[in-house]
Amino acid sequence: MRLYIKYDGIVACRVILQEQLELLEIDYKLLELGEIEISNSVTKERLAQLQEALNKYAIFIVSNEKSQLIQKIKDAIVEMVYEKDKLPSVTISQYLSDKLNFSYGYITNIFSEYTYTSIENFIIIQKIERAKKLIIEDELTLTEVSYKLNYSSVAYLSSQFKKVTGLTPSAFKRIVDKRRSLSN
Template sequence: MKLYLKFDTNHACRVILQEKMQEFGIDYELKELGEVEIKGNLPADVQKNLEAALEHYGIRMVNNHKNTLIEKTKDIIVEMIYEKEKLPSTNISTYLADRLNHSYGYISNLFSEVTYSSIENFIIIQKIERAKQLIIDGEFTLTEISYQLNYSSVAHLSNQFKKTTGLTPTSFQRIIKKRADTK
């Protein structure tokens, strides 16, 4: 027997964090995605145990400024693509610079230095993953998906989709439909 699951990783991470913070008796406040404000002092042994407990779920604590900024950048991009009805109408470089209080040039250079990839490439990958999810859900047309993800046209979405996955969105839809029909 196979189970097919659909899940929201952001929600799952929030629930795990809430459960672990309560388990360790930590007074906290969940801030933006990937950020928790601890109220008061956190004893070293409790922090070590919390770190180990979170590591079990693939959640790591980030301790240096550069890595923290990179993780915040990724979190903002993921939040922007997955949790917003539509991507912001301002350009993404301005949006990131405003949210992170750093120049886009600094953020972009640091991102490339640490991840060996560009912010633009990370955004494309996330947008295509979101497009795949929306296609699988089957609630929107390709035109609606391209609009939600701020593509100038379905053709632009299709070109990036094919370049990233090797398939056109229509081919991907057919594969998903064929799999659903054989169940």
């Protein structure tokens, strides 16, 4: 038997964090995506236990300031692409600058220096991943998907989709539909 699972990675991560923090009896407050405020002092041993517990879920505590900023940039982009019903109408540079309180130039320099890719490339990859989910799960038309993801046209979405996946969105949907029919 094969089961298909739909999940929200952000919600799953929050639940895992809550469970592990409560298991270790650490007082906390969940802030924005990827941020936790610890209410009381925690020993290094307790933090090591928390990290060990989170390792099995591929969740890591980030201690370096630049690494924290990189993670905040990624989280802000993921939040923008996945949590909004429709992407914001402001420019991405303005959105990130406002959200992170840094100039966009500084943000892009740090991001590319540490990830060896551009913010634009990371956004495209996230948007294409969301497009795949929308095509598979919500069974939206390409016009609806391109509107949700702020693409200027279906042709532009299709062009980026093919660049990232090697397939056109239509070919991708046919493959998914074929696999579904074979497994039923």
